Amino acid sequence: MGKQMTEMLKGTLEGIVLALLTGKPAYGYEITTLLREKGFADIAEGTVYALLVRIEQKGLVDVEKRPSEKGPPRKVYTLNIQGNEYLDEFWRTWSFLAERLEQLREGGN
Template sequence: MDESQLLKGILEGNVLSIISRGETYGYEILLILNKYGFKDIYEGTLYPILTRMEKKGIISCSIRKSPLGPKRKYYIITTLGEKYYEDFKKVFNDITSKTYEIINAENL
């Protein structure tokens, strides 16, 4: 199975979930994704997603000094992003519950 196609559909929701819990930056998001088993997500995958989310207006960013080196982009969720995230959770839960029902059905 080509996991990348399935992953594309849910990665944005996972990233938004991480950002919704508090201001963060790209590398920290990667660490959290890795911690939860998304081992094949790299900067080349994450930063285009963050850029797309910023263009949609669901996150915003500010560039500030980092305590450990060069400047960083810090991301926060916007009011529009909070609504988008709530909608994502509803749709995701609906789709996954239907999928579990079909996968686990004894008789179709």
């Protein structure tokens, strides 16, 4: 992944992860797997786990510890009301930026 892609992902990864949690709770490794399935193969697991800590601290997800077949209990993340509101704002912002960028690409002002 190029440096430009890495920098752009830093600003959007939070929204991407929250979007993955829409309607389906998931644990860290599962989220990493979903990201890879969606084409975000170069995102390191450590990056995802650090992001999960941040969105938990921001109150965007509810966390429940569930027993694991192997090892310690897993932290399962569920998008909550505050997370849904944040995600709605993320999509509005994304749409605004995408429209403006497309105008610029097409030579418009």
